[in-house]
Amino acid sequence: MSNDVKSLMRADAKKLQPGDAHYSAYVGPPQHYDFMGASQFRLLTTLGLRDHHRLLDFGCGSLRAGRLFIPYLLPGNYYGIEPNKWLIEEAIEKEVGRDQIRIKQPHFSHNSDFDSRVFGVKFNFIVAQSIFSHCGADLIEAALAGFRDVLEDDGLVLATFVHLGAAGLNEEFTDKGWAYPRCVAYRPETILGFIRSAGLVGDWIPWRHWQDWYMIGRTRAALPHKSSFGHLTGVVLRDRELSAGL
Template identity: 25%
Template sequence: MAVLLEAGLRPNHHLLDIGAGSLRLGCKAVEYLEPGHYWATDASREIMLAGHAAELADPARLPLDHLILDRDFTFPGVPPVITHAIAFAVFPHLGLARLQTALTNLRDFPMLEKLLFTVFLAPDLTLAALPFRQRDGVVTHRAKAPYHLLAEDIEQIALDTGWSLNRSETLLPRGQVMFTATPTK
């Protein structure tokens, strides 16, 4: 929640939580946002439903139809009112092609102001070809999960799909790096 608040999230905004899982963020965001302003997608709707039942202080603030099964980053049924989106710890499990798909499809949200997402980075092309030990010890890979990417590849995909990027220097769990993407007009 802290990074979303720093990114300008306000109670009247509409948040899309990509890869929401059991609503670890959702339980905080649903209380902060106006009722019905939180949307979640995940590859498992069952996990989101379990989170809805177990994690929310007031489940009535989050309609069940706001929990959307989405394995392909097509965001089916998510309304165009979304102003902010976050994908925390999603792309380290899926890699560059899935990030590109998400960035491409999120451009369909005309009111989207910011997307926050995390990745693991390798420092250069030589090290990217090898398993790379992140600062907390987790070993990431170019061709299997957990994936690491090159910053220049992320920047190029963002440019190609209509986003400008800002890299955060905030230290995140397991050595992940957060980017804030803003749509270019």
């Protein structure tokens, strides 16, 4: 990683391209680093996340959302999986601070096996934002099987996928493995098939994102009813760019 890129302040890094070797760019469009973290925080708290819950941030990257979840949750309740250790280290140095890590005691794993069982605990919430948009079916199925094993009976998984036809992606991804920084797409029925194959149930929700959010649980009773979807818009009211669309 270039020292010049690494040393850029986040305000300057907004000029970089998604995937560039800066902690705020490697995880997606750097100009939306703040909003994408805030959007996840808003979604989970809307769906009932409280400070006493255990949260798994699956593919936590440079703590784009973690820098909001870590101070909110009680000590020891934030868990993050991120194979790229440098992303977490940069985020701690530039966004979170060592004192907050000492006080809030988050847990991190750098495994690259898409295995959420590594912590040996069960979770009330799991969030996987912009992970499955870069995955072949093999990795999606492995991750969802792990989620099934570590999710509390009334827990929720919130995960994004790219629908076929979005962002000019007109063919379903048929290769295996990790495709980052390339985005891959699936039909809604394929996505729901992945979820069913893992022994879980799920629904698309209308939370605002250029990808599509799905909520997933162990039982249908664990999922908010569709009658509540009017509260799941994620709309932004006073930002010209974001109110027009990401």
